[in-house]
Amino acid sequence: MTGRYCSLARQPAPAFGPELTAERRGALVSGNRMWVNGTVLHYYFFDGDADGSVIPVPGTGSVRRVSWGGGQEQRDVVRDCFREWQDLGIGLSFVEVGDRSEAELRIGFQRGDGSWSAVGRDALRAGQHDRTMNFGWDLAAPADRGTALHEIGHALGMLHEHQSPFAGLAWDDEAVYADLAGPPNFWGRETTYFNILRRLDPDEVNGSVWDPQSIMEYPFPSGLILEPEQFRGGLHPPGTLSTVDKEFVLRWYPPADRSRPPALVPFRSVPLGLGPGEQADFTVEPPETREYTVGTFGASDAVAVVFEERDGEPRYLAGRDDGGTDRNTTIRARLVKGRRYFVRVRLYSAWGPGETAVMCW
Structure with missing residues (x-):
């Protein structure tokens, strides 16, 4: 049986006209979700019973509210993981705020709703009262801290590493569908295809080589991967930021220049x-x-x-x-x-x- 996996929501693909050259299209695909460098990303934790989803109660005709709030220990894990990304020296910074209207990233802890995040600037599409990130299980165990690092990686614009076309992974498709249909994920075929089996465009991925050690790589048990042969017994990334992860975010978000930028004077190009x-x-x-x-x-x-x-x-x-x-x-x-x-x-x-x-x- 496999572990608990991040489930990204399907977003409409950017529509580019046929007249675009391959070079121009590649530049757009690789960068369209990335933040401009120097952005301060404000994050907000939903808290209390007033914040949450309203869901139907089967067989009763009534509804109940499911809280999006998380405990202090859960929030502290996420705060610590924001610091770990920022301490790489990237040009983005993260600031916690207590007003959701001030936040680009709004974080919930609804159990049973899976762990997921909007990817990069896709977070700006979400309504002001909606989550852009959720943690669907307890993050307190050391083995689950990687979930928070992984979801923040999505918020920075990174995608799933095992979907890289450079990975060369050949799957036993039906074994993957069967495994993810059971506990603890209970995914349908469409969700499994979108988050595991679907190969990304080469311009979308987090670099030009596959990184099996990436924080954006899922672990997989034996019996799901057919090739390469060394992964037939399973794929077991460490759940920490890899060297390639760090190089990727520093390339997109190099350390900020602390000097004041030049002035843009009205009517002077x-x-x-x-x-x-x-x-x-x-x-x-x-x-x-x-x-x-x-x-x-x-x-x-x-x-x-x-x-x-x-x-x-x-x-x-x-x-x-x-x-x-x-x-x-x-x-x-x-x-x-x-x-x-x-x-x-x-x-x-x-x-x-x-x-x-x-x-x-």
């Missing part, structure tokens, strides 16, 4: 000069309070985000992704005189002649 995956950061100190537009120019695919500085840290205000389209990113937002804002632009790819640029007006 700034050339970007970025390569694929690179990012430019700016500050905006508006000379008057009004609605402004922040936009990019040039034949490029990019994501731009505006943050407002509050209590000394950037809070997400608005963002726009023009990836895969022929239009440029434009963000309209009300900026207030006397406050400081940050504009971060990450390039997927530049696919035409001429320079790319950003301007605020």
Whole structure:
């Protein structure tokens, strides 16, 4: 029998037109869920009986509320795992908040609902009162701490390692379906296919090689994997961050430059000069309070985000992704005189002649 597994919810795949080159499409697929570097991700723990799901009680016609709250010990494990990721020196940071409206990541502990997380920026699609992450079993046992590291890996934009096309895993499909249909997962065939058997696009995965030691790799018992031969007896990752895990997140989120970014002055464009995956950061100190537009120019695919500085840290205000389209990113937002804002632009790819640029007006 297999262990308890993370179950990702199916999200609509990005729709790209047939006119996109393979290089341009690959850049979009690899980066579309990743945060812009320098983002402060605020996380909130649901707590108490008022937060939870309303589910029907079979045979009664009534409903009951299932709490999303978790105990202090459970929350402490998750806090510790956020610190472990951040202590790698990545350019993202994590801050716990007590107001769910301030949080990009909202964490529940509903037993029986499995452990799962939105992947990267998919968390922004969730409603303000909805979970973006859940832990469906006790995390207190040392062997289950890896679950929290794994789900935070998803929140950073990482996907399941065993689904990498570079893994070369040949499955006994029917054995996998039968095993996951039983306890403790009780998965249907569609969930099993989506989370285990389905191979990812080469551009989606967490690197160009398979890492069987990754925190994003499931453990598997014997009898499920046919090839490679050395894994017929099972696959047993250690449940810790591997060297490749650390290299991946540091490549996407290198240590933040602590110096103040250059100013983006209204009506003055700034050339970007970025390569694929690179990012430019700016500050905006508006000379008057009004609605402004922040936009990019040039034949490029990019994501731009505006943050407002509050209590000394950037809070997400608005963002726009023009990836895969022929239009440029434009963000309209009300900026207030006397406050400081940050504009971060990450390039997927530049696919035409001429320079790319950003301007605020």
